[in-house]
Structures are given as structure tokens and as C-alpha cells.
Amino acid sequence: MKIEILGTGCSKCNKTKEVIEKVLKNDGVEAEVVKIEDVEKILNYGVMITPAVVIDGEVKLVGKVPDEKEIRKWISQ
Amino acid sequence: MHLTRTLQPVLTSSFMMIFAVSYIRTYVTPEKTRKVLGGKTGLQYYLLASMLGAVTPFCSCSSVPLFIGFVEAGIPLGVTFSFLITSPLVNEAAIAALWVTIGLKATLIYILSGILLGVFGGYIIGLLKMEKYVADFVYKIKVGNQNRKLEALSIKERAAIAFDNVKDIVEKVWLYVIIGVTLGGIFHGYAPEGILAQYAGKDNLFAVPIAVVIGVPLYSNITGMIPIVESLIGKGLPVGTALAFLMAVTALSLPEMIILKKVLKNELIGAFVLIVTVSIIFTGYLFNIIL
Numbered sequence: 001m002k003i004e005i006l007g008t009g010c011s012k013c014n015k016t017k018e019v020i021e022k023v024l025k026n027d028g029v030e031a032e033v034v035k036i037e038d039v040e041k042i043l044n045y046g047v048m049i050t051p052a053v054v055i056d057g058e059v060k061l062v063g064k065v066p067d068e069k070e071i072r073k074w075i076s077q
Numbered sequence: 078m079h080l081t082r083t084l085q086p087v088l089t090s091s092f093m094m095i096f097a098v099s100y101i102r103t104y105v106t107p108e109k110t111r112k113v114l115g116g117k118t119g120l121q122y123y124l125l126a127s128m129l130g131a132v133t134p135f136c137s138c139s140s141v142p143l144f145i146g147f148v149e150a151g152i153p154l155g156v157t158f159s160f161l162i163t164s165p166l167v168n169e170a171a172i173a174a175l176w177v178t179i180g181l182k183a184t185l186i187y188i189l190s191g192i193l194l195g196v197f198g199g200y201i202i203g204l205l206k207m208e209k210y211v212a213d214f215v216y217k218i219k220v221g222n223q224n225r226k227l228e229a230l231s232i233k234e235r236a237a238i239a240f241d242n243v244k245d246i247v248e249k250v251w252l253y254v255i256i257g258v259t260l261g262g263i264f265h266g267y268a269p270e271g272i273l274a275q276y277a278g279k280d281n282l283f284a285v286p287i288a289v290v291i292g293v294p295l296y297s298n299i300t301g302m303i304p305i306v307e308s309l310i311g312k313g314l315p316v317g318t319a320l321a322f323l324m325a326v327t328a329l330s331l332p333e334m335i336i337l338k339k340v341l342k343n344e345l346i347g348a349f350v351l352i353v354t355v356s357i358i359f360t361g362y363l364f365n366i367i368l
Binding site: 007008009010012013039040042043044045046047048049050058059060062063 | 106107108111133135136137138139141142143145146147149218219220221222223225339
């Protein structure tokens, strides 16, 4: 599983990465977590408001920090 | 106790307002806005963009992707600016905090001027035909389709999202209102009553431009500024001058200019800052006449 966090580096983007890594660690799920800061790449996903979360190429969430429940739902699929 | 009782109707109505705005927001996404505004010209689209900006919150780090996304969709530059100018000025958290602190009338005038400021600023930028001052790479970026399975939300789910937002904002706004009262108390002890009224009152024509020019480079989001504005008003600064200062701090800032520099050439940034600054100064005078 590849999890991409889209964001140009604001505090919400960093928080998104933290909470995702925390859930992965707690649940013992292996995933590659990458932060995408390049505006062009972010826009290629059609995302205009950050932070956004992309899992295996699919945009899951745009414009807010995910809560742990949401993350668990995505990674269990 | 007494304070709680007098505030109660205001709090209840502002909660309802936040809920209503948050509920409407579940229908408004930047992707839809792109479709609605793409390739449209005409004054009504400046107004629409400005109003959509008011209900779409984003932090300043999203201004670049939003800008590129809008321009790429063929939204005219001026219409794009209408959206970008209004968004930080008018949002439900700010409305709630202003309503609780300075009352409904001043808040309504603030909302109306914020939206008109976006329309006017965007319209002037549109008239100036400054498209060539957008960084060249912007026109080359291809915005992809969001590969996202969007499940249609039920009314119940939308209401739940809106309710969560009310909770978030209430937590934030309460904190700021309390900070405002505390700051006011501290100022009260140190600065003599009416000191600002004496030096920066309505009869001092320089007060508004000075307040605005001080506010422009500063950066804060609007809810963070409200306690400061509240205590300034408490010290006798006219409401209009205080609101103009608030607008200058939130609408324009040095960090935002640096972010926008990636996509705009200096001429366009200069025009944007100048137009918005002058409009805020006029709005300040207008506030002082009305309020």
C-alpha cells in the first residue's frame, strides 16, 4: 500500500502525516508513506486544497486532517 | 451568570448560523466552483466567486494550488482574485466571533463589505488585463481529474459534518473570546481609558490609512485577530478603524505575498496589494461613517 500525503508544507499537512504514521504503527500495518510537496504533482491529482490523502492512486480526503477512524477505514480496505 | 444570560440568544443564533453555513458547504467544493466559474465573464460571476470564496475555507498554503487550478479551468484572472480576496476575510468562524464581540449590525456590514471588496478588487484586476503577469509555468500545468469515488452524502451525513464543524469552531471561538476579555482587562490596567479615541478617533483622517498600512504586512488568521480588535475598540478605537485594521491583517500579509510570488510576477502582486489596500482604507472610512 502506498499512502501519499499532498501538501506544500503547512502545519495541517505535517499533522496529517503524524496521525497516519501513528495509526499505521498502532495497528501494525505496513505501508509506504510519502509526502508530496510539488504543486504540479498535487494538481495532477486534481487537488486544490491541502492537505489531501491519496492511497494507491486514489484521492481519499481533501482539505482536512483525517481522524484515526477514517484512516483505519482506508487501510483496512 | 448575567453575562451568560445576555449572551445566550447571540450564542444560539451564531451556532445556528455556523451550522447553516457548514451545511451549505457540504455542497460546495473547489472542483465544483471550477466548473461553475470556468470561462465565464460578467459582473455576476465576480459576485458569485466572492460568495463562494466566503464559504470555502483554505489556509494560505492552498492559495497557490487553488490559483493554478482556477486559472487552468479558464476562470478569468479577475474572477479568481475575487475568490481569493474574500475567502480569508469572510468565513463562519470570523462571523461568529465578530457577532459575539461587536454585535450583529457591525458584523453584517463587515460581511457585506468583505464580499463587495472581493468583487471590486477582482473586477479592477480583470479590467487591468494582467494575464501576462502570471508566471508562465502556471499555464502549462495540467490539472488532473480527482480519482475519487464520491459517495453522495445523505442529509443526515451532511448534518453530522456540519455539526462537527460547529463543535470545532465553538471550541476555537470561545478560547479567543476569553483571550479578548483577558487582554482587554490587562490593557484596561495599563492604558488610560479613551487613549486611542484621543489620538486615533474618527476626526483624525490619518487613523484609518495608518491602521491599514500597519496591518498589511502582519499575518494572522481572522479569529486570532478578533480579541485584539475587541480590546482596541474597548480602548476607544472607532469600530470602523478597527475593522479596517482587521481586514488589512487578514486579507494581505507578507508571508502570503511570498507564497504568491511563485505564481505571480511583481507587477501583478503590486497591483493586488495596492488595489486591496486602497479598498480597505475606503471601507474603513465608510464603516466610520455608518457605525
